Amino acid sequence: MQIRLNGDPYQVAGPLTVADLLAQLEIDARRVAVEHNLVVLKRDAFDRAAIADGDEIEIVNFVGGG
Amino acid sequence: MGTFTIAGKTFASRLIVGTGKYSSPAVMVRAHDASGADMITVAVRRVNLDRTKESLLDYIDTSKYFLLPNTAGCYSADEAIRTARLGREVGLSNWVKLEVIGDERTLFPDNEALIEATKVLVREGFVVLPYTNDDPIACRKLEDAGAAAVMPLGAPIGSGLGIQNANNIRIIREFSRVPVIVDAGVGTASDASLAMELGADGVLMNTAIAGAQDPVAMAEAMKLAVRAGRLAFSAGRIPRKAYANASSPIEGLVGR
Numbered sequence: 001m002q003i004r005l006n007g008d009p010y011q012v013a014g015p016l017t018v019a020d021l022l023a024q025l026e027i028d029a030r031r032v033a034v035e036h037n038l039v040v041l042k043r044d045a046f047d048r049a050a051i052a053d054g055d056e057i058e059i060v061n062f063v064g065g066g
Numbered sequence: 067m068g069t070f071t072i073a074g075k076t077f078a079s080r081l082i083v084g085t086g087k088y089s090s091p092a093v094m095v096r097a098h099d100a101s102g103a104d105m106i107t108v109a110v111r112r113v114n115l116d117r118t119k120e121s122l123l124d125y126i127d128t129s130k131y132f133l134l135p136n137t138a139g140c141y142s143a144d145e146a147i148r149t150a151r152l153g154r155e156v157g158l159s160n161w162v163k164l165e166v167i168g169d170e171r172t173l174f175p176d177n178e179a180l181i182e183a184t185k186v187l188v189r190e191g192f193v194v195l196p197y198t199n200d201d202p203i204a205c206r207k208l209e210d211a212g213a214a215a216v217m218p219l220g221a222p223i224g225s226g227l228g229i230q231n232a233n234n235i236r237i238i239r240e241f242s243r244v245p246v247i248v249d250a251g252v253g254t255a256s257d258a259s260l261a262m263e264l265g266a267d268g269v270l271m272n273t274a275i276a277g278a279q280d281p282v283a284m285a286e287a288m289k290l291a292v293r294a295g296r297l298a299f300s301a302g303r304i305p306r307k308a309y310a311n312a313s314s315p316i317e318g319l320v321g322r
Contacts, residue, residue: 005115006112032156033155041155043155060113062122064108065084065085065086065136066107066136066271066272066273
């Protein structure tokens with residue numbers, strides 16, 4: 001299925017959860033926040049949040065700033 | 067006199083430093099250490115999906131530093147609120163340095179949107195530290211909106227111009243019941259001292275340290291400047307006078 005990941009189209013094999021997606025991307029879930037269709041998820045909800053075709057996912061972390 | 071408290075949390079240092087623009091993570095780590103700061107700001111951005119870059123958090127000892135996520139780069143209340151919510155989930159702290167920018171060239175805040183975003187985030191339980199203009203009325207409105215501190219700019223972000231309107235900073239301090247942190251515009255140590263001498267409770271800076279030729283030395287200079295400025299403020303300076311007032315006695319001069 002195709003989702004929108006950080007603003008860009010992204011192909012991914014479903015079914016999968018947000019936790020699965022982070023694992024596939026080799027992203028440490030403890031260091032990011034995820035917004036799923038404009039709703040910010042709690043970290044303990046990552047393994048329950050099922051991703052569907054067309055979903056919009058934003059994954060953010062901390063970077064240098066002032 | 068040494069510590070200060072925001073929203074019930076006490077900090078050992080009155081200097082808050084950023085994590086942007088360093089030439090390398092190693093320099094940043096040493097500069098943070100030299101600054102003596104215990105609160106540091108970070109930005110919230112999309113992850114790098116190729117995972118080739120290291121994470122900022124690889125270089126920050128979160129047992130030593132309190133992280134203050136910002137909403138830099140946001141141009142509307144909605145964007146800033148969205149970014150604040152994401153930052154809360156990354157860092158698991160409900161503190162935010164709230165920025166709503168109104169203009170690209172100056173990066174001056176949009177006060178109307180800033181006040182609106184402050185109200186929403188306070189209602190959601192955030193500890194909101196808004197980056198604002200050096201406007202006492204805007205600061206009062208932010209305080210009324212529930213801001214835990216106000217952070218008036220000294221000069222535009224990254225400009226290094228120093229405090230452009232010292233009198234406003236003094237008035238903001240006089241009006242405020244919450245801590246006042248001068249945020250942005252510091253160029254060198256005397257700017258930080260002046261902020262503290264005007265009565266600011268703290269100073270926040272990034273570029274002045276990260277952009278210095280020797281960031282580690284400048285970080286130490288800023289640590290000392292903030293301390294010196296605070297001490298001078300607490301000590302109570304002498305009044306300004308137009309004419310001289312001799313320090314040595316007039317009596318007993320030889321030959322008179």
